[in-house]
Amino acid sequence: MLKVLKYSFYDLGRSRWSYIYFCFYLALGFVLLFLNNDLSKAIITLMNVIIVLVPLIGTIFGVMYYYNSVEFTELLLAQPIKRRNIFLGQYLGISISLSLSLLLGIGIPFMIYGLLKSAAIFDFFLLLLTGAFLTFIFVALAFNISLRNENKIKGFGYAVLLWLFLAVIYDGIFLMSLMVFEDYPLDKFSLIGTLLNPIDLSRTLILLKLDISALMGYTGAVFKNFFGTSSGMIISIVSLFLWIIFPVFAFVLKARTKDF
Amino acid sequence: MAFLFVFQNAEAKTIDVCKECNSTTIQKGIDKSSAGDTIRIASGIYYEHNILIDKPITVVGIDMPTVDGEEQGGIFSISADGVSLIGLKVINVGVSFTSDFAAVYLSRCSDFTLKNLVLEDLFFGFLIEKSSNGLVEGNKIIGEAKDEYNSGNGIHLWYSNNIKIYNNHIEGVRDGIYLEFADTIDVKRNVSKNNLRYGLHFMFSNNDEYSENIFQNNGAGVAVMFSKHIRMYKNEFRDNWGTASFGLLLKEINDLEVIDNTFSNNTIAISVEGANRVNYRSNTFSSNGWAIKVRGACYSNRFQANEFLNNSFDLSYNSRINDNLFEGNYWSQYSGYDLDRDGVGDVPYRPVKLFSYIVNRTPEAIVLLRSLFIDIIDFSEKVSPVFTPDELKDEKPLMKPL
Numbered sequence: 001m002l003k004v005l006k007y008s009f010y011d012l013g014r015s016r017w018s019y020i021y022f023c024f025y026l027a028l029g030f031v032l033l034f035l036n037n038d039l040s041k042a043i044i045t046l047m048n049v050i051i052v053l054v055p056l057i058g059t060i061f062g063v064m065y066y067y068n069s070v071e072f073t074e075l076l077l078a079q080p081i082k083r084r085n086i087f088l089g090q091y092l093g094i095s096i097s098l099s100l101s102l103l104l105g106i107g108i109p110f111m112i113y114g115l116l117k118s119a120a121i122f123d124f125f126l127l128l129l130t131g132a133f134l135t136f137i138f139v140a141l142a143f144n145i146s147l148r149n150e151n152k153i154k155g156f157g158y159a160v161l162l163w164l165f166l167a168v169i170y171d172g173i174f175l176m177s178l179m180v181f182e183d184y185p186l187d188k189f190s191l192i193g194t195l196l197n198p199i200d201l202s203r204t205l206i207l208l209k210l211d212i213s214a215l216m217g218y219t220g221a222v223f224k225n226f227f228g229t230s231s232g233m234i235i236s237i238v239s240l241f242l243w244i245i246f247p248v249f250a251f252v253l254k255a256r257t258k259d260f
Numbered sequence: 261m262a263f264l265f266v267f268q269n270a271e272a273k274t275i276d277v278c279k280e281c282n283s284t285t286i287q288k289g290i291d292k293s294s295a296g297d298t299i300r301i302a303s304g305i306y307y308e309h310n311i312l313i314d315k316p317i318t319v320v321g322i323d324m325p326t327v328d329g330e331e332q333g334g335i336f337s338i339s340a341d342g343v344s345l346i347g348l349k350v351i352n353v354g355v356s357f358t359s360d361f362a363a364v365y366l367s368r369c370s371d372f373t374l375k376n377l378v379l380e381d382l383f384f385g386f387l388i389e390k391s392s393n394g395l396v397e398g399n400k401i402i403g404e405a406k407d408e409y410n411s412g413n414g415i416h417l418w419y420s421n422n423i424k425i426y427n428n429h430i431e432g433v434r435d436g437i438y439l440e441f442a443d444t445i446d447v448k449r450n451v452s453k454n455n456l457r458y459g460l461h462f463m464f465s466n467n468d469e470y471s472e473n474i475f476q477n478n479g480a481g482v483a484v485m486f487s488k489h490i491r492m493y494k495n496e497f498r499d500n501w502g503t504a505s506f507g508l509l510l511k512e513i514n515d516l517e518v519i520d521n522t523f524s525n526n527t528i529a530i531s532v533e534g535a536n537r538v539n540y541r542s543n544t545f546s547s548n549g550w551a552i553k554v555r556g557a558c559y560s561n562r563f564q565a566n567e568f569l570n571n572s573f574d575l576s577y578n579s580r581i582n583d584n585l586f587e588g589n590y591w592s593q594y595s596g597y598d599l600d601r602d603g604v605g606d607v608p609y610r611p612v613k614l615f616s617y618i619v620n621r622t623p624e625a626i627v628l629l630r631s632l633f634i635d636i637i638d639f640s641e642k643v644s645p646v647f648t649p650d651e652l653k654d655e656k657p658l659m660k661p662l
Contacts, residue, residue, distance in 0.1 A: 044630075052632050171633035178622050186624040194627060204627060215527060215549040215572060215626060223627065 004076065004089025005096075008069070012097040021057065021098065025105025033113045039120045043127055046106065047206050050127065051199055052167060054134045058098060059159045062142025065094050067152050077260055087143070087255045091248065095139045099132040106131075123209050130202035133240045137198050138163070140247035147254045170197050187222040194223075198243045201236055278302035286319070286327065287311050301325045301348065309333050309354070316342035324349050324378070331381075334361040344373040353382040355410055362387035362412070366394075374399060384412035385433065392421045396428065403433040405456050413461075414452070417442040425450060430459075436478065439465040448472055458483045459500075462490065470495065481507040481526065484516070491517045500526045507548070510535040518543060528553050529571070532561075541565055542662070550576050550616075559583045567661050568592060568611070572629070575611035575652075578620045582652040586611065590658040598659045609657040612648040614641035 012018050028049065032042045066073075069090070076086050106128065115121055142159055149155040174193050178186055194200045208227045226232040275289045275297060276282075283289035286308055289299045295315045303323035309332045313319065317340075326349045329335040333354040336345065343366075350363040362384035366372060372394040378401075379385045385401040388394070396415060405411030414430035415437045417423060421444055428450045430436040436452030439445055440463045447470035452459035459475035460482040462468065471493035475481040481497040484490055490513070497507030507526035510516065513535040521543045523529035529548040532538075533555040539562050545551035546569040553576045561584040568574045569592045588604070596607035615634050618625050628634050641648060 048630060051630075168633045168636065171628055171631045175618070175625055175628055175633070178625050179618070182622045182624075186622075190624045190627050200627075200631070203631060207629065215629065 001082075001085035001089045001092075004081070004086055005093045008090045008093030009097055011069075012065070012094060017061065018097055018101055021061075022101040022105045025102055026108060029106045029109030033109055039110070039113065039115065039118045039124070042110075043120055043123055043206075044210060047127060047203070047210075050102075050131045050134070051203050054102065054131050055138045055167060055199060056163050058135045058138030059142045059145075059163050060156075061098060062094060062139040063146045063155050063159045065090075066143060066146035067155065074260055083255050084252050087147075087252060088248070091139060091143055091251075095136045098135045098139065102131050102135065103128055123206070126209055127206055130205060130240075133244070134198060134202055137240070137243045137247065140244055140251065143251040144247055144254065147251050147258060166197055166199050171200065174200075191222065191226060195236065195239050198240060201239065205236055272296040272298065274298045274300060276300050276302065277306075279304055290315075290317065290319075293317050309335050311336050313338045313340060313343050313345075315340050318344040319346070319348070320344075321347035321349075326351060328352050329354060329363075331355070333359075334363075334365050336364045338364065338366045338369055338372065341369055342371045343369060344375070345377065346373070346375045347377070349378040349380070350382075351380045353379075353384070355383045357410065360384050360387055360412065362416075365389075366391050369394070373397075378402075379414075382412065382433070384416055385414040385430070387412075387416045388418070388420050388423070390419045392423070394420075394423045395426070396423065397426045399428045401428065401430045401433065403431070405433050408434055408456055411456060413438040414455070417445065421445075424448070430455070432456075435459075435461045436475075437461070439463065439468065441465060443467050446470075450474075451476070453477050455479065462487050466490070469493070474498070475500070475507070477501075478505075480505050480509060483509040483511070484513055485509070485511045486513075488514045489516075492519070492521060493517075494520045495522075497521065497523045497529065498525055502527060506531045506553075510538065513538065517541075522546075523548055523551070531555065532558055534558065536560055538562075539564075543567070545569065545571055545574075547571065549573065552576070554578070554584075561585070562587075564588050565662060566590070569661070573613060573616040573619075576616040576620055577612050577649060577652060580649050582649045584652075586652070586654040588656045588658060589654055590661045591654065592661075594657045594659075596657065603659050605657040605659055608653040608655045610642060610645060610648065610653045612652055613638045614647055617647050 032045055036042055073086065110124060115124060141162060145158045146155045149158060194204050205227060208224060227236060275293050277286055277289040277299060283292060286301060286306055290313055293299055298318045298320060301321045303325045305326045305328055307328050307330055309329040313336065324347060327335055329352045331352050331354045335350050335353060345364060353363050354361045363379040363382045364374060364386050366388045367390060369391040370393045372391065374386060374396045375398055377399045380402050382403050386396060401414040411434040413435040414433040415425060417439045419441045423445050425437065425447045426449055430452045431454050434456050436455045436459045437447060438461045442465045445468040449472045451474045453476040455478040457479045459478040462484040464486050466488045469491040474496045477499045481500045500507050505526065506528040507523045508530045510532045511534060514537055516538040518538065518540045519542055524546045527549045529545050529551045531553045534557040537560045542565050544567045548571045550573045551568050551571040556579055563586045566589045568589060574591060591609050591611065594605060594609045596605040598605050614637050
């Protein structure tokens with residue numbers, strides 16, 4: 001598995017797209033900090049970008065990489081290597097290289113602008129951590145889609161749809177149900193609704209750490225009690241892990257039985 | 261000058277209070293004095309409470325003597341006109357659930373002066389009842405209030421008129437300054453911070469003015485309730501941040517002027533309910549959760565030449581009827597253009613976002629703050645307003661901050 005991981009990692013290291021992705025974050029970080037020297041404000045803006053873009057790029061990149069390397073994968077399958085190792089290796093290779101682009105691309109400008117001396121350092125690491133989690137989650141989801149669809153167009157369609165659902169439509173449904181059931185106590189419901197969507201979960205985690213919680217009134221207090229305590233933090237990290245483990249498990253299972 | 265002073269008070273004498281003097285306690289000194297006398301208190305610690313001042317005298321501390329009430333009850337009690345209390349440190353006022361013990365208690369006095377006093381470990385600081393024409397200046401009140409039910413106010417005025425409250429520093433009490441049935445009060449250049457409830461609290465008080473004060477990190481900055489003709493100039497409301505906090509609360513108010521104030525980092529900068537004919541001019545609102553939250557029954561208010569910078573919500577409005585004027589403000593979220601280059605945007609700005617309307621209806625929806633979906637619906641509502649009041653808009657938004 002490590003060998004496959006190494007090869008796909010090197011392969012991506014030579015790929016133009018990794019560098020474009022890296023340069024995009026580098027530019028974004030520098031521009032943000034140039035326009036606004038306040039680190040914690042820049043973190044909020046950056047959060048808006050990361051929450052939307054990281055999942056999108058994760059899914060599209062995952063699907064694209066899989067379809068592009070189908071021939072190589074089939075070649076590997078002819079060798080005496082376990083299927084699980086091939087796909088896990090490829091998955092980890094792409095997730096790690098995307099996460100690295102994100103960490104370095106954003107980390108470098110913030111380091112230069114004095115992150116280490118700033119009080120926002122913990123918030124910043126939380127932001128990078130959730131960014132990495134989102135990458136791992138959405139690449140895993142992308143592998144699920146592409147393994148199940150030989151047709152590239154269909155695969156891309158589903159990938160975009162998945163992103164659209166979790167980033168936009170889910171919130172729409174969430175909001176509608178909040179408004180329809182506004183006569184009932186909704187704090188538990190909104191807590192669960194947030195835990196079930198990795199994008200919402202990451203957004204809430206960061207916003208609460210940035211002390212927007214005071215805006216939330218009573219609901220904010222409920223959320224803060226949950227996410228602010230260590231048990232809430234553990235539960236949300238565990239639920240992000242579950243969001244990685246289940247899709248990974250699903251595509252490994254699919255790969256075992258798939259007829260190439 | 262000194263000669264003139266002595267000449268004018270030919271009858272007046274000076275009584276010294278110190279450990280070795282004839283009068284070893286402040287109360288003894290007061291008992292010996294007659295109207296117009298000056299009592300000088302040498303530095304040291306005096307363990308006294310319930311000191312009664314019932315004639316027009318001046319009590320002056322030399323080098324800040326300390327009067328320690330040992331938590332037995334109130335410390336100074338003044339019931340005569342023309343009393344001055346200057347330069348003392350008053351500590352350890354008793355706490356009671358049945359009577360309002362104060363460091364300095366005034367009842368039915370006029371022409372009093374309370375100056376350069378330091379109050380620490382107090383229940384009430386200055387408790388002023390049915391008094392008039394006084395000056396409260398340069399005092400420092402530092403409490404350690406923890407709960408609202410067993411703490412008192414820093415400066416408490418009740419049925420009192422024409423009092424000047426200047427340059428005081430108030431910290432860690434329940435309400436920094438509390439005015440009830442207090443008319444024509446002038447509150448200027450005070451700092452009121454870290455108080456449990458309000459920095460400044462008005463109830464049923466009319467024709468008051470407060471200016472150049474700083475209200476920072478209080479449970480809530482300033483509450484003005486059931487009052488008329490109040491003027492607020494050049495105050496700063498900062499960091500009143502918490503689930504139920506606000507910079508300025510207006511409730512059942514008529515004819516108010518809010519001019520040149522700065523509101524920054526408050527959960528709600530101004531919360532308005534039942535306020536009519538209020539002029540908001542040249543105020544700056546920056547980085548607040550809500551800049552202005554209008555809860556209803558507000559008519560003929562005018563918002564002109566204000567700056568709204570980076571607030572999560574500029575305006576929240578819970579009704580469809582609008583009788584208030586918004587004109588010539590600067591909104592940092594305004595994205596219109598100015599073709600004729602006269603500094604005024606050509607497209608009106610709508611300060612109420614759809615999301616703020618939704619949050620008003622369903623407060624739990626705030627968990628979706630900064631989600632992509634919310635940005636999309638806000639944008640579509642901006643293009644064609646359906647839910648937010650149609651006529652609520654700034655026809656002349658400024659292109660540049662003032």
